[in-house]
Amino acid sequence: DVKVTQSSRYLVKRTGEKVFLECVQDMDHENMFWYRQDPGLGLRLIYFSYDVKMKEKGDIPEGYSVSREKKERFSLILESASTNQTSMYLCASWGGDQVYEQYFGPGTRLTVT
């Protein structure tokens, strides 16, 4: 019954490293999202994508980029990781139209040292 998977549950990287977070959904959804979650700040939208090769900035895109080469896969890229990007990263997908449910992955807890 797995719907949205993320490549790692826990990740530790060094400052300055390039980091890839992968998300895959098996529901043939066109819409995919990347959020980060921090204590006291809730979930904040980083980037989203409405279709293959299409992307739009969310509320906090600085320091991040994304890639959507295939419909089922949405990657979040930290070009040069910094300690303030230590966070829980959550991927989600949505079927569009009048579907009211957004499906989330289990999250990746990234620590940048």
Added chain:
Amino acid sequence: DAKTTQPPSMDCAEGRAANLPCNHSTISGNEYVYWYRQIHSQGPQYIIHGLKNNETNEMASLIITEDRKSSTLILPHATLRDTAVYYCIVRDSLYNQGGKLIFGQGTELSVKP
């Protein structure tokens, strides 16, 4: 988007009904009330949504007041596995918002034996 107010935490005895309130006094006519929950170390999970009428599904019931300024999520027989943070989100239909959700701080529900 209408602002929502939820108590930061609540306790409930196992087997009893958990009633989680949400105030949204500035809700507009086209905005829905969505409920999600997030169990520790997992991604958020959709529970239920409603516009005007009360709604029930296999997970919960949603009671919306006639003036729509507040709502209550009811878990009829809470179990220990219902311990989670519950988010009340007021938003136009996901279709009109491009699927984007805005999560606040939510209510941390602790179900105790």
